Amino acid sequence: MNQRQSGRRLPVGQLVLRYALLLAVFALMVGPFLWQLSTSLKGPTEDIYSYPPKLLPGDPTLDNYAKVADLIPVWDFALNSLKVATANVLTNCAGAALAGYALARVRFRGRKAALVVFVMAMLVPVESIIIAQFMTMRELQLNNTLVGVVLPACIGAMNVLLMRNAFANLPYEVEEAAYVDGANAWQRFWRIALPSVKGTLAVVAIFAFMGAWDDFLWPLIVLSDQSNFTLTIGLNYLHGTFAHDQRLVAAGTIIAVLPLIVMFACLQRFFFRGVGEGAVKG
Amino acid sequence: MSRRIRTHLPSSRRIRTHLPSSPWLFLGPGLLIVGGFSLYPFVSTVINSFTDKRTLIDGQYVGGANYQELVHDDMFWTGLRNSVLYVLGAVPLLVILPLLLALLVQRHLPGITFFRSAFYTPVVASVVVVGLIWVWMLDDRGLVNSVLGALGLGTVSFLSDQWLLLLSAMLVTVWKGLGYYMIIYLAALANVPRELHEACAVDGAGAVRRFFTVTVPAVRSTMVLVAALSSVNAFKVFSEVYLLAGPGGGPGGADTTLVMLVQQVGTGLSGRVGYASALSVVVFVITLGLMLLVLRANRREDA
Numbered sequence: 240m241n242q243r244q245s246g247r248r249l250p251v252g253q254l255v256l257r258y259a260l261l262l263a264v265f266a267l268m269v270g271p272f273l274w275q276l277s278t279s280l281k282g283p284t285e286d287i288y289s290y291p292p293k294l295l296p297g298d299p300t301l302d303n304y305a306k307v308a309d310l311i312p313v314w315d316f317a318l319n320s321l322k323v324a325t326a327n328v329l330t331n332c333a334g335a336a337l338a339g340y341a342l343a344r345v346r347f348r349g350r351k352a353a354l355v356v357f358v359m360a361m362l363v364p365v366e367s368i369i370i371a372q373f374m375t376m377r378e379l380q381l382n383n384t385l386v387g388v389v390l391p392a393c394i395g396a397m398n399v400l401l402m403r404n405a406f407a408n409l410p411y412e413v414e415e416a417a418y419v420d421g422a423n424a425w426q427r428f429w430r431i432a433l434p435s436v437k438g439t440l441a442v443v444a445i446f447a448f449m450g451a452w453d454d455f456l457w458p459l460i461v462l463s464d465q466s467n468f469t470l471t472i473g474l475n476y477l478h479g480t481f482a483h484d485q486r487l488v489a490a491g492t493i494i495a496v497l498p499l500i501v502m503f504a505c506l507q508r509f510f511f512r513g514v515g516e517g518a519v520k521g
Numbered sequence: 522m523s524r525r526i527r528t529h530l531p532s533s534r535r536i537r538t539h540l541p542s543s544p545w546l547f548l549g550p551g552l553l554i555v556g557g558f559s560l561y562p563f564v565s566t567v568i569n570s571f572t573d574k575r576t577l578i579d580g581q582y583v584g585g586a587n588y589q590e591l592v593h594d595d596m597f598w599t600g601l602r603n604s605v606l607y608v609l610g611a612v613p614l615l616v617i618l619p620l621l622l623a624l625l626v627q628r629h630l631p632g633i634t635f636f637r638s639a640f641y642t643p644v645v646a647s648v649v650v651v652g653l654i655w656v657w658m659l660d661d662r663g664l665v666n667s668v669l670g671a672l673g674l675g676t677v678s679f680l681s682d683q684w685l686l687l688l689s690a691m692l693v694t695v696w697k698g699l700g701y702y703m704i705i706y707l708a709a710l711a712n713v714p715r716e717l718h719e720a721c722a723v724d725g726a727g728a729v730r731r732f733f734t735v736t737v738p739a740v741r742s743t744m745v746l747v748a749a750l751s752s753v754n755a756f757k758v759f760s761e762v763y764l765l766a767g768p769g770g771g772p773g774g775a776d777t778t779l780v781m782l783v784q785q786v787g788t789g790l791s792g793r794v795g796y797a798s799a800l801s802v803v804v805f806v807i808t809l810g811l812m813l814l815v816l817r818a819n820r821r822e823d824a
Binding site for chain 2: 249254257258260261264265267268269271272274275278288289290291292330333334335337338340341342345347350353356357359360362363364366367368369370371372373374375377390391392393394396399423424425428449452453454455456459460470471474475478479485488489491492495496499500502503504507510511514
C-alpha cells in the first residue's frame with residue numbers, strides 16, 4: 240500500500256468522485272448505527288416514525304437507558320459479558336501461547352500428532368457439534384453457568400496455530416544461545432520467546448474478547464436463567480418482550496455495542512492485523 | 522523453517538534441554554479443551570445420530586432411522602433450501618463488493634484511515650446488535666420504508682414476507698461482512714505491482730478494462746479464499762435469520778435454516794438429540810464439501 244502513496248496524483252474530477260463514493264458508503268455503513276443512537280436518545284413524546292426522518296433528537300434524553308435498566312438487569316448482563324470475555328482472553332492467551340510454543344519449538348515424540356489434533360479441531364464447525372457440547376455441559380452440570388459459556392472455546396485451535404506460526408517465525412539463534420546456557424523449556428518460553436510475539440498475542444486477545452462478547456448461538460443454547468444472561472442473550476430477550484418499544488431496544492443495543500466500538504477505535508491496527516493472520520478462520 | 526538451521530550442538534545435549542514431560546505440560550490444557558470440546562463432541566454427534574437419544578433419555582441404537590426420517594422431513598428440505606439459497610445469494614456479493622470497496626479505499630487519500638475503520642464497524646458489532654438495528658431499519662414504519670414512501674414506492678413489508686425476509690437477512694449478512702473481506706482484499710491488492718496498471722494504462726485501457734485484466738487475475742486466489750470463507754459461513758447462518766424472522770423462522774417456519782433447525786430440534790428438555798445430531802452431520806458434511814469444492818475449483822483453474 241505504501242508505494243501507492245507516492246503514485247501519480249488523481250485528477251480533481253476523480254478525486255471528487257472518490258470522496259462522494261466514500262461518503263455514500265460511509266452513510267450506508269455507519270448511518271444505521273447513528274440512526275439507532277438517535278432513536279435511543281428520543282423521548283417518549285418525540286415521533287420516531289416522522290418523515291422526513293430526524294437524525295438529531297429534538298430533545299435528547301437518557302431516559303430510555305434508565306428505563307431499560309429498570310425492565311431488565313442490563314448492567315448485570317453487561318457484567319456477565321465482561322466476565323465471559325475476560326476469562327476467554329486469559330485462557331486463550333495462556334493456553335494458545337503454551338501449546339503454540341511446544342508445537343513450534345520443542346522437539347518431542349508425538350509433536351506431529353498433536354499438530355494434527357489442532358488442525359482437525361479447526362475444521363469442525365461449532366454449529367455442527369453444538370448439541371453434543373450442550374449434552375456434555377449437562378453431564379458436567381455446567382449448563383446455565385458462565386463457566387459453561389466460556390469452556391468450549393476457552394482455548395481455540397485457531398489461536399494455537401496462530402501462536403505456533405508466530406513462534407516458528409522467530410529467529411532460532413537467540414533461543415539456541417539460551418539452550419547452551421542451560422535454560423529449560425519454560426525459561427526459554429517465558430523470558431525469550433513470549434516477549435517477542437506480543438503482537439500476535441494482542442491479536443489473539445482482541446479476537447477472543449470480541450468473539451466472547453459478540454457470541455450468540457452458544458450462550459443462547461447453554462443459558463436458561465435470566466440471572467446468567469450475557470448482553471447478547473439479554474438483548475434478544477429485550478427484543479422478544481419489548482419489541483414494540485424501539486427506543487428501549489435501541490438503548491439496549493447501544494449499551495452492547497459501545498464498549499467494542501471504543502475498543503476498536505483504540506486498537507484498530509490489531510483488529511486489521513488479526514484479519515490478515517486469521518483469514519483462514521471459519 | 523528456521524528450525525532447520527541446526528547448529529553444531531551434539532544431539533545428546535539437545536535432548537537434555539527439556540524434561541520428557543514438559544512439552545505435554547505445555548500442550549496439556551490446549552489438547553484437553555480441543556479434544557474434549559471439539560473432537561469428542563464431533564465423535565459423539567456422529568454416534569448419537571444413529572440413536573433415538575433425547576435430552577433426558579438415553580437412546581437406543583436405531584440404525585439409519587434418523588437419516589431416513591430426514592429425507593421425508595419437509596422442514597429438513599426447507600432448511601436445506603434456505604441455507605443453500607443463502608450461499609447462492611450472499612456469496613457472490615461478498616466476493617465482489619468488498620473487492621470494489623478495497624479499491625475505493627486503497628489509495629492513501631487524506632482521511633482514508635478513518636473511512637477504512639468506519640467501514641469495518643459492522644464487523645466489530647455483535648450479530649445481535651446488527652440484527653436488531655436492521656429489524657428497526659426495515660420495520661414497516663422504519664427508516665427504509667419512510668424513504669421508500671417518500672419516493673412514492675409505498676410500504677414494503679420486509680419482515681413479514683417469506684422471501685423478502687430471507688433476502689433482508691442476506692443483505693444484513695453482506696453488510697456485516699463487507700469490512701472484513703475488504704481488509705483481506707486490501708492486503709492482496711498491496712501486492713499487485715503498480716507497473717502492471719501503468720503499462721496497461723499506457724496501452725490505453727480504461728479503469729474497467731484494467732480491473733478485469735490486471736486486478737482480478739492478480740487477486741484471484743484471494744477471491745477464492747473469500748468465496749470459501751463466506752460460503753461456509755453463509756451455509757451455517759443462524760443469527761441473522763433468527764433475529765429478523767424470529768425464533769420460529771418466519772411465517773410458518775418457512776425461513777428456517779438448517780442450523781436453526783438443529784437448534785429447534787435438539788435443545789430444550791424434550792430435545793431430540795439423535796435427530797438433531799443427524800442434522801448436524803449433514804451440516805458438517807456440506808460445510809466440508811463447500812470448502813473442498815471451492816478450493817478444488819481454484820486448483821483446476823491453476824492447472
